Amino acid sequence: MELPQILSNPLVYFTIITWSIIWKGLALWRAARLNQPGWFIALLVINTVGIFEIIYLLVTNKKYKEFNQ
Numbered sequence: 001m002e003l004p005q006i007l008s009n010p011l012v013y014f015t016i017i018t019w020s021i022i023w024k025g026l027a028l029w030r031a032a033r034l035n036q037p038g039w040f041i042a043l044l045v046i047n048t049v050g051i052f053e054i055i056y057l058l059v060t061n062k063k064y065k066e067f068n069q
Contacts, residue, residue, distance in 0.1 A: 023050035
């Protein structure tokens with residue numbers, strides 16, 4: 001079975017990896033700042049190309065704002 005043309009382009013993989021690393025870094029940083037080791041481990045282990053990380057950041061946004069004040 002052959003990969004679709006777009007998936008054979010290395011730039012696509014680079015873009016996906018960069019996207020994932022940025023979101024994972026932001027989510028891990030927030031979990032560490034909020035002292036949530038369970039979330040930190042889950043975010044570190046589960047790889048969802050940024051989807052899980054974005055959801056975590058959105059869900060913890062209010063708590064993080066309160067933490068910084």
